[in-house]
Amino acid sequence: MHNLRTVTALGVAAPRIDRFDHITLAENDGLALASVAARLGKEAACHAALGNLLGGVPDIGRTILRDPEAGFWMGPEQWMIGAPRATHEHLADQLKERFGDAASITEQSGAWATFDVTGAMMREMSERLCNVPIRRMIAGDVQRTVIHQLGCFVIRREAEDHIRILGPRASAKNLHHALLTAALALA
Amino acid sequence: MRFSGLRVIKEALTGHKGWTPAWREPEPQARYDIIIIGGGGHGLATAYYLAKEFKQKRIAVLEKGWIGGGNVGRNTTIIRSNYLLDGNEPFYEMSLKLWEGLEQDFNFNAMVSQRGILNLIHSDAQRDAFIRRGNAMILNGADAEMLTTAQIKARYPFLNTDDARFPIKGGLAQHRGGTVRHDAVAWGYARGADSLGVDIIQNCEVTGFKIENGKALGVDTTRGFIGAAKIGCAVAGSSSRLMAHANMRLPIESHVLQAFVSEGLKPVLPGVVTFGAGHFYVSQSDKGGLVFGGDIDGYNSYAQRGNLPVVEDVCEGGMAIFPAFGRARLLRMWGGIMDMSMDGSPIIDKTHIDGLYFNGGWCYGGFKATPASGMCFAHLLARDAPHPNATAYRFDRFERGLLIDEKGMGNQPNLH
Amino acid sequence: MIINHPLLGPRDSAEFTYMGDARLIDRPDAGSDTAAQDFYDYGYLRDNPAGWHEELWFHEAGDRSWLVVTRNTLTHEISDVKLARDVARSRGRKL
């Protein structure tokens, strides 16, 4: 086993948390990610594999939140699968075995920085950040959008006041800065 | 009537009774030697030079609305000749020289103001490219100077050099560049052409061409058929629509370019500044408004208006280099329709139809080109041969691969 | 502008990247004797209509679909939006 240590997207050893009365902004460093794209003509098999992985095929704009794996729709015949890194360090390889030649699997763990935004002012905050109809979103809705010129996924989680934001990892510091600024502007 | 300071004083003392219309409002005649379609800057300039430099007679300019109502009346008024490619630079330098003598030539103060244009540099690669361009300008007889950041800061002390995302690493200046009072260009050419006998016919829209066995014989208009030996089309923005009447498809798309002006302010900007790491260029008019612009909206459009994302993009660029402009107020935004060509350069050429000539595809370089465009189009119409400075602006360059692509964006018009 | 994405519903056009006339889907046959002429026409000549226009938009900040949008260039009104891949197939594009 190797002994290389990871750093979070913000470039430090432990995830950062910023707590305020109205908003809590927490980096989530525990996610392993891989995308699944159905092979042409193998869609049915791919859906079946998704089914027994997630208990269903995530619909357009939707997430299936299920432990340990969760998945959301990325594009036509394409999904992102997420799971705890602690147990799924090799998620892409695990998925390859499950999907065989029904899908193309691409490791995405390194590509994204993940932040959880919770708190009473979560809606006001997202209104200052991105063009998602946050007040109309229900649990499990996901939308790809732009935050501070960065392409991000915004996932509405179970809790009424909780969204999860996946943004490009190389710009994690900028994304965090944008989120923090918005939170402070609403304090 | 000749304009002069004395004349103004005389009229002032006699109740301004003596001023006469700047141009006549003639009825169209049945036939002309040369018809120019389009009463914008290029069309009016063409008519003016046809009459003045090429001694042509019986010329008419047909304008579907009011003269000067197109892009000559809705641009950011910048003139410059800081081009890179041999196909372009001599043409634009000729244009700049014509600007320099224009007002005395047509006896109308268009406020040609050579307060200089500065292109900011933000990376080493950009510097390399600008050095190549500056050299091309000088080798073509134009002026260019490389400025250090310190020199720039001395002229624009409020330029953001402290916490800039893309540091300013110098700039390429053309001191002979500047701005012109755009409406006055149309009016000056119109008045000049009119005084030389050119019929300027407003509210006369061309609805079709009369073409028989490969020869153009005249135009159908909302005011009847008008015959002509030669027909020159100068309707940039509507080129595809007009030439469709001649069953021509062009290497052109129409796109909207927005422009902006702020409330009047006491002088802050001496010259024109363009931001090399964003989409923003700005100058200040004599009335005090900051006149600025950026990129086209990017989608085909014939609506003379744009949308919010580009407004924001432009203002973000402005705030990035001039954070002091934050408290100036945007007064008005408008849109003009550009002939975006497939290589970003214009066309001044005969068509395959005998007697039908075309001038268009100016992208957003049209205003500064007005005098040279008029001179070269007049040359082509009068002599049936391209002006030496416009030989590259041919129709067949796309088919033959003789492209003039300043930006290197290829055959996607909205990227030029 | 708002583009009514066939899968995602209304989305701001700022999320998209524009390319131009949807005829760019109809790439000519490189093997034809008239290929040179065909590709010149394909690459350079445009109808550029003042009115309804079928055009290609890429959902860059979205699901990465290329769309064929039918939009009026005079009013900016949008009457129809399709997945370009479906359009390409319906126009018989093969390998």
Added chain:
Amino acid sequence: MTQKNRLAGGQINRAKTHKFMFDGKHYTGHAGDTLASALLANGVRLMGRSFKYHRPRGPLTAGSEEPNALVELRGGARQEPNTRATTAELYDGLLARSQNRIGSLRFDLLAVNDRLSNFLTAGFYYKTFMWPAAFWEKVYEPIIRHAAGLGSLSLKDDPDTYDKGFLHCDLLIIGAGPAGLAAALTAGRAGLDVILADEDFRMGGRLNSETHSLGDQSGADWAAATVEELASLPNVRLMARTTIIGAFDHGIYGAVERVSDHMHTPDAGKPRQILWRIYTKRTILAAGAIERPVAFENNDRPGIMLGSALRTYANRYGVAVDRRVAIFTNNDDGHRTAADLVAKGVKIAAVVDVREDAPRSLDYEVLHGEIKDTKGRLGLTFAEVRLADGTMRTLECGALGLSGGWNPNVHLTCHQRGRPTWNETLAAFVPGGMLPAGMTVAGAANGDMSTAAALRGGAKAAQNAMDLKGKLPSLPQAEDAPVNLKPFWYVEGCNRAWLDQQNDVTVKDVKLSHQEGYRSVEHLKRYTTLGMATDQGKTSNMGGLAIMAELAGKAIPEVGTTIFRPPYTPTAIGVFGGRHRGKDFHPTRLTPSHTWAEEQGAVFVEVGNWLRAQWFPRTGETTWRESVDREVLATRTSVGVCDVTTLGKIDVQGTDAAAFLNKVYCNGFAKLPVGRVRYGLMLREDGIVMDDGTAARLAEDHFVVTTTTANALPVYRHMEFVRQCLFPDMDVQLISTTEAWAQYAVAGPNSRKVLEQIVDRDISNDAFPFMACANVTVCGGLRARLFRISFSGELAFEIAVPMAYGDALIRRIVEAGAAFDITPYGTEALGVMRMEKGHAAGNELNGTTTAANLGMGRMVSTAKDSIGAILSRREGLNRADDLRQVGIKPVNPRDPVPAGAHLMNESGVIDAAHDQGYVTSACYSPNLGHAIALGFLKDGANRMGERMRLVSPLTGVNVDVEITSPHFIDPDGERLRA
């Protein structure tokens, strides 16, 4: 100074007194005042100077349409020029200065222009200042520029911040007057998502300015009560101090909320303003109407204002502009003003009405006639009346109310294709033509001038817009008076009668414009500047149009209007910029080794949005060249490491992956074996090089493609186009994985020895030859990708691990390389080595380069169809004397060969006509001991060894150079394969 003109009543908070300062003098006002109402309360009528003639001016209006009372608000970096005193909310400590004057406001030296006005008529500057030519920039223009302009910018960075945001609703209601409030009640009670926006800080619109009652309440009280109910509805969002600036396509509206402008300074962290983009299904425009003045001689003196403004000041702010007021009207509105003022104890000198059938009154004198002229240098003192019978009469008054009728506020209906239509009864334009999709208009904005009609119209509009069933909410009784108006624009025989008060456009100027042939509205506007001031002609355009029509012998609608453009009122540029300022202009992308590189003291450089290490200075090194030379030499003699993560990476999978790459690359990929990498050249369809990179085949159906850093996104977009639009039935899937993998280049003769300590497999030359690739593990089990490719020309590898391990891996590599004194190198050294090796990069691939220019013409396969192949064969791209990439070195080793310099023949003329080519990239080669360059030269392939001149007149360079092969080092590539 006391508030001598303060009356009783109004909606100000007298318990709260605010101190403020105007032109250095101290005054007091109350919460709920505007700067204008507070100054008027203090007896100050003179607030500004006009643009051209510098005439003394006071407020004409009490709203955002104000042309005259513009001031510089606040000081220091927060100075706001051209701020309307009529909308500037008073706060304690407010500071304002008058503007556009030399000397004091009372004695403005530039007032001399007014004396010269006969010379400074419309367009005079087009007729003179032409001789001598050189004088324009040097003499005339500087004088004009300094006289022109209005207020001044501080030229200090704006210290405030601005936010942007997005809102979504079912119904947007613009304007919170009677119509807007009724609409909001209707839709709000029905449970719809409603946004009600009003530019004012107090909702209610005219209800706050008028005295007539709604039911048993005053209009203002009804408005307050209604706002209170709306505020209690969770589905209604009330946005006061919010201007809808523009109606954009498909129901997107721009709105600016002034969060902090009514405060001394914004609270910490809070923005000054917010730009909201509002996405709505339906919109009701209830923006009311704007009263218009009448033109007569000297109608611009301080104290002369709209009748509706007099009422607003009296009823809403409890302010009498003067204790003695005259009225000039062509409709019943003037009498409403008189009645309100009488009720407030203000003396009415007389109501001058142009109508024979003017109503009579017991409370004030009504004169049938017109105002001929006025007196009063810095403020109105007398008004000259010409009675219908021709006799003259002088009225003593300090204020004069003008009521010329009302113009419905159609502005936003015209932002797209809407063009207003003429309404005879109102003698005004009302909404017409094609309105923005989903917009309806209600209330005075729609020409429904009475309060009752506005309430009804608003409720109905909401009901129709959202097709609500059931009956309208019960609405209070309100005045329902008809409009009795006699169109009247200007007084016969007047000359210097102001239409556009800010730009000093008079009736005379309009006549002159017509006389000189500028007869379309657009020509009139542009020639006289009518309506081009900061108020965009809200109070002046109609008068100008009416006179135009008369001169042209046309009806007003035939003359047409100029086009209304956004923004509705002038809007701070800062708010459009939002937070994208300074370092936040664009996001920054950091490489996985960034933290480590910082620890090494690296110097960073912006490459697109990436921040990359440019070089790694060491102690003792005084110039960047020293560092770069060391990094290059160390790499070529031992080993160096460089972060190459920024290269674009695209995962290409599927059974047709190889066939797909065969289409997007001009060279062949079908036969590339698994475990091998190949250089790929990508053309645009027009045959020009788009990008270059490598494609590594990790499995039969899996490639990893690299792109140049700059082109990562365009290339991905292009490949998706080819996949979805051109070959929709290929089984290929694309994913951009640029940021998923941290990738390092380890280069140099010792690179293998370093990596052998890290990679868990045999990487000997036989086991892992040049251009090999593989999925491997490193450091005892971490998944990784290994490529044996080289940009430097040395024996080299590129190794990639998941991003989260990037920091750990660079540290491990450096650790493992310590024995070989491994040297981190930056983009500069990278550049030097690729130039020494003759590799093309961004400077060469400039969007006009063909494969032939690069000497790769033969790579464009003729055996297959690939993107760009056909058009790349056009004659113009294949001329015998085409540019070819060459190497360039100075004849004298000490000479530079700078990029951007042009190549000329060894002898002969130096000009554009004799241009032979140019230098694309240049550097100093520490290995060769002199400068080297890559460039493009006409017929370059056949000119090896030729002597030429390299000139850069721009930077003063003129040196002799020799043309060489671009491969300065190891031309046969032995090192690569070592």
